[in-house]
Amino acid sequence: MKKQFNRMRQLANQTVGRAEKTEVLSDDLLQIEKRMELVRFVSHNTHKRLVSCLQGQLGTDTEKRHKKLPLMGLSQTMQEGGVQLGDESVIGKMLEVCGETESRLSTELLQHELQIERDILDPLNQLAEVEIPNILKQRKQLAKLVLDYDSAKTRTSCLQICTALPQKRANTHATMSW
Template identity: 50%
Template sequence: MMKRQFNRMRQQLSHPNITSRAQEATELLPEDLLQIEQRIEPAKRAAHSVSKRLQACLQGQCGSEMDKRVKKLPLMALSMTMAESFKELDTESSLGKALEMGCCIQSSLAKILAEFEITLEHDVLQPLNKLSEEELPIILKRKKTLQKLISDWNTIKSRLNQAAKSSSNSSGAGAGPGPGTSAAANKLEILKEE
């Protein structure tokens, strides 16, 4: 019994970084994975639904040039109708003046709306699409890789413990960590830092 404990202590002293760091990593990673899961899924849903709703709110064509976008806006169609209507009326009539003023205001509003939509696409929609289509899938892929590495690490650790027990029972000497242990620990640390 004392010999076994002595061998374990000797093994831990000969490789302190691997065992303590690996134990900390495997104990903390399931909690980290759960936190990642709880953050990623709502972010993915939010990015997708907000992007979809914002695109539905846009009145102009997505990605088109400013002039084309302005021409297709309902505000510009109203402005053009007002312009045609006030030309048919007497220029001194109050209705003609109101239509002329309304035409100018609607045209200005159409240009402002088009500028706003272009800015919205550039500053909000494109980053949201990039997040939901590129970055979140990469994070989810790395999470799966991390889970696999944790599983591999736990398997290697249990094999090492079994080998240490069997070698200490048969020969009385402690087994050092296997060649796969340090590589698995390094992979686990690298992926955890990412």
């Protein structure tokens, strides 16, 4: 019971900010923890907003993604035979060229979105969902270990004082007996 009380007192002293804080739990480190939470929040929101800007669906198969792009509308209509114009007509040829152009544009857009996903969105998501929570978890573990270190250091100094007292008494008794 006394051990738990001492541990809670040490924890309270560390969180309040006594001058006896160890170097590991400096105020700078506590400020960094607050900043890490802010960085996690910002990177999470940035990831969500960038995903909403994409025209394709995030993480789906590239072929499905390509077919669902808005630019593929005319191209798919032409492929499915929705427009029944003779190959001889100027409008038919123009629609065919426009369909091919939209198909190429959608391919370029898909490649661009995949590159954005690979270069920006995946690292942002990794940072927000994996890296920062791991850092914060290790920070809490570090605080616990520092608390244990402080407790052991206090016990050690107490033991040294307790063992030094009987020796002083013995020395004073030895000098008095002369």
